[in-house]
Each structure stands twice: as structure tokens, then as C-alpha cells.
Amino acid sequence: MKTDTCAVCDCPLDHARKSVRIGGRTVEVCCDECAQTLRDAEIATRAAAAEATAAKHAEG
Numbered sequence: 001m002k003t004d005t006c007a008v009c010d011c012p013l014d015h016a017r018k019s020v021r022i023g024g025r026t027v028e029v030c031c032d033e034c035a036q037t038l039r040d041a042e043i044a045t046r047a048a049a050a051e052a053t054a055a056k057h058a059e060g
Contacts, residue, residue, distance in 0.1 A: 006029045008030075008034035009034055013028055013029075017030060018030070018032065020038050022038050022042050
């Protein structure tokens with residue numbers, strides 16, 4: 001499914017669009033800043049999940 005807006009900020013995508021692979025999916029963003037925002041969010045999500053898993057194992 002192709003969209004014509006950035007996955008982060010909903011700005012229109014033009015010829016300078018960037019493709020970013022996040023969580024096994026490729027999404028398109030309008031600029032390097034939005035690409036980095038997605039990467040940072042994925043890193044934070046993975047870290048939180050790892051922390052929750054470690055906490056669960058420590059309890060049990």
C-alpha cells in the first residue's frame with residue numbers, strides 16, 4: 001500500500017523521500033530527521049520490551 005505522506009509527520013512525499021525499514025516493514029518518510037525519529041522510536045521500544053522481559057524473569 002503506497003501513500004503519499006510521510007509516516008512520521010504526514011508531510012507530502014516528493015522525489016527526496018527516504019525508505020526506512022522498521023519492525024520488519026518498509027515505510028517512507030520525507031527527510032533524514034523523520035527517518036531518525038522512527039529509528040529512535042524502534043530502539044526505545046525494543047529497549048523497553050527487553051527491560052520488561054528481564055523484570056519478568058527476575059520475579060519468577
